[in-house]
Amino acid sequence: MLTERSTLAQFLIEERRRHPGSSGDLNSLILDVALACKAISRRIASGALTGVLGSAGATNVQGERQQKLDVLANDIFLRANEWGGQLAGMASEELEAPYAIPVEYPRGKYLLVFDPLDGSSNIDVNVSVGSIFSILRAAAGGVGAEPQDFLQPGTAQVASGYAVYGPSTILVITVGTGVHGFTLDPNLGEFFLTHHNITLPASTAEFAVNSSNHRFWEPAVQRYIDECLAGTSGPREKDFNMRWVASLVAEAHRILIRGGVFLYPRDSKDPAREGRLRLLYEANPIAFLIEQAGGRATTGRQRVLEVQPTDVHQRIGLIFGCRDEVERIERYHERADGSDDQGSPLYGFRGLYRVTA
């Protein structure tokens, strides 16, 4: 019987009862991931006192400047998860190639993919950051250090989750049976079940987008945001609120708790890439959580979880949140000019009144 004082371990034991023949490896793996998140939370909380802020002076595979905490968090994830015998390999935002489990440790049947520190531009300004993870099955025989082993669609995820290092540290996970949140008690060093069965409302009046990219967006996204901005004077006939934390985990958490829609859509800012966020360790784990909470996640054209990855570090347009809004954005994408059959003819991008941001 789960209560507000149930620990993450107790919750996982309850879940395992549904699968009597299971080995318990998935539970052990999730507990190791949780341990990594606790360790990262401690390091972040000490901030400037322990010299963890600032740049590491290097760039990662994406060509982005690594912060010291990016490197530290990556190392914590590797060390916490490499020895337990549940994994065949790991892939990280901070590592160009997948990480092979060292020969001295046993191999297991899962693959772990993670963004050890998400929203890292927020570290130095003391705003929420997080970690994101996704668990996949390894190919039979426990191999799993080759890039192609990780190129599985999001529908193949066994579990996913994130930790937000905010005013409190919260771990939110799904093992395919709903979405559950656990708050870290910093005195006991233990995650307790505080948010059981998180569900998203169907509709919302709050959106999250980096509107400085407006001119690079496709017409469908321009139309959607312009209509939100027009508020009661536009075709939506209601006012919207906007938030942008620049930390995907913080944004996803807010949306899971109080609803909303998030857009980091495909744009033309850098023609070499499809979007800003990474498919395997940002979009897929968040999309799994959002769908499990009753929401929807799309690239605009396709369900995120059905995209066949072609590269471990592949980027993609990501739109997720409350079902009604995401479906509306998908409809706007159905026509290249951003209009749809249900839109006002006077108010589309071909309409008489074109609203600008």
Ligand SMILES: O=P(O)(O)OC[C@H]1O[C@](O)(COP(=O)(O)O)[C@@H](O)[C@@H]1O
């Ligand atoms: O700075 P921008 O363009 O608004 O981008 C913000 C996005 O970048 C990210 O910080 C990318 O994650 P990393 O910090 O792991 O690279 C997302 O969390 C966030 O949604």
Ligand SMILES: [Mg+2]
């Ligand atoms: Mg990230």
Ligand SMILES: [Mg+2]
């Ligand atoms: Mg990161």
